[in-house]
Amino acid sequence: MRPVLYLDLDDTLVAWPDGRRGSPRGARGGRDFLRWALERYEVRWLTTWCPNGRMEPRLLRDLARMLDLPAEALQAIRGLDWSHSQCKLDGIAWMEHVVLRRPFVWLEDEYGFGDRERSFLDAHGLGGCYLHVNVSTDADALRGVHATLRDAPPALAPGAGSAPS
Numbered sequence: 001m002r003p004v005l006y007l008d009l010d011d012t013l014v015a016w017p018d019g020r021r022g023s024p025r026g027a028r029g030g031r032d033f034l035r036w037a038l039e040r041y042e043v044r045w046l047t048t049w050c051p052n053g054r055m056e057p058r059l060l061r062d063l064a065r066m067l068d069l070p071a072e073a074l075q076a077i078r079g080l081d082w083s084h085s086q087c088k089l090d091g092i093a094w095m096e097h098v099v100l101r102r103p104f105v106w107l108e109d110e111y112g113f114g115d116r117e118r119s120f121l122d123a124h125g126l127g128g129c130y131l132h133v134n135v136s137t138d139a140d141a142l143r144g145v146h147a148t149l150r151d152a153p154p155a156l157a158p159g160a161g162s163a164p165s
């Protein structure tokens with residue numbers, strides 16, 4: 001079974017180099033990264049663009065245009081519904097990962113990943129599943145994460161138990 005990739009968008013795949021009042025654009029390497037990821041991961045949205053996990057067609061087209069990808073390539077991507085709590089921790093399928101041991105990674109900027117998120121992951125030995133990226137402050141951040149994932153595919157943290165057979 002493929003690992004899961006939870007994907008934030010603003011500052012992660014979409015750069016805001018001039019702040020939120022400027023114009024967003026696709027992150028450097030975003031197109032290559034997403035195409036690569038879609039072949040290797042079950043990609044799930046974890047973004048305020050669609051807290052219910054289903055991206056509106058208009059937003060999907062905007063994102064596809066920024067990334068220079070056909071909208072169809074992104075159409076099948078879903079996320080969990082965390083709109084009821086507005087807490088991204090509710091957008092991650094913990095049963096699937098903590099109990100069933102399915103590996104995952106979470107790409108997120110520092111705004112979406114604070115003390116609460118850090119301590120929850122650490123408490124379950126999953127701190128290594130979080131990858132920081134902010135392409136608005138570091139244009140090559142996503143390329144760096146891409147290289148990291150290429151070299152070291154995600155695995156649940158050692159010592160957290162082995163996968164059930």
Ligand SMILES: [Mg+2]
Nearest residue numbers: 008010011109
């Ligand atoms: Mg963000």
